[in-house]
Amino acid sequence: SGSGTVTATPESQDVEYLAPISIGGQSIVMDFDSGSSDLWVFSTQLSATAQKGHTNFDTTKSTTFKTMTGAAFSISYGDGSGAAGTVGTDTVNIGGATVTGQAIEVATAVSSSFVSDTNSNGLVGLAFSKLNTVSPTQQKTFFDNAMATLAQPVFTADLRKGAVGSYEFGNIDSTKFNGSLSWAAVNTTTGFWQFSNSKFSVGTGATTATDGTQAIADTGTTLMLASSAIVTAYYSQVSGAANDASAGGITFPCTATLPDLNVDVGGNYMALVRGDDINYAPVDSTGTTCFGGLQATTNDPQIWGDIMFKSQFVAFNGGNNSIGMAPHQ
């Protein structure tokens, strides 16, 4: 109801951005993921090993939790991680925006990368409900459930490099971005916040057309995974850049000057991704070689993750299925 704002805190190296939610009165820090559509949480039903170091939702301690008899979930993500378990409903409050009867996916199994990431205790899926994995009856996302009672059917991501930002539901805070938002149509057929990317330019260079690729805005992915056309053109302007098998992608000398990348969003807005944000992190403690925040993917759509969000304030409009962007304030 109304609106809600929560602080988005980056994990080390900005691997993901975490924010607190309340489930049945239990406060739990979660990873907000605009690239998936399940709200699942670490629970006391996991093995003791899996629970170690995490905040584990305890359904027996919530007076409002209701089991969804016969329901189950099983999800796997683009990076190969995954979770599975049972389902119930409970009241979820995110910064004041509240949904009663929200499907809560109670993990009974999680992959190792989730176990070892003790800062995160589950995911809040914010893509379209058609991607939700609950069976036999697919469930709605928090945003889908909240929309009707939010002041506006929107949520925004204000993610910052190495600093706290925010997720906001029901309101667009115009003090957080420069100028006005540029809006692009979202292609909802895939269930992602997906839009067209028709051209790009590197630094002050010429604009190059892409062959009609698309991209998704995915807060749950750390890097910006773009087409090889974009990635090749970009790193051709970075001296010492090369594919580095031992690092698992393109690296460059940490002293390299990184140009800005301009990518078209929806055909009428060139989103600037700052070169500084494309310097993701050193590959080792010597600080000599740095790993690129822009990496290639053969996936279509492209997966534009947190590296893009660090340069662009993003608004997701579920009322008219559009995505708005502007440079951060």
Ligand SMILES: O=C(CCCl)NNC1=[NH+]CCN1
């Ligand atoms: O799974 C994806 C990619 C969708 Cl194409 N993003 N969301 C996410 N959550 C955890 C790891 N990655």
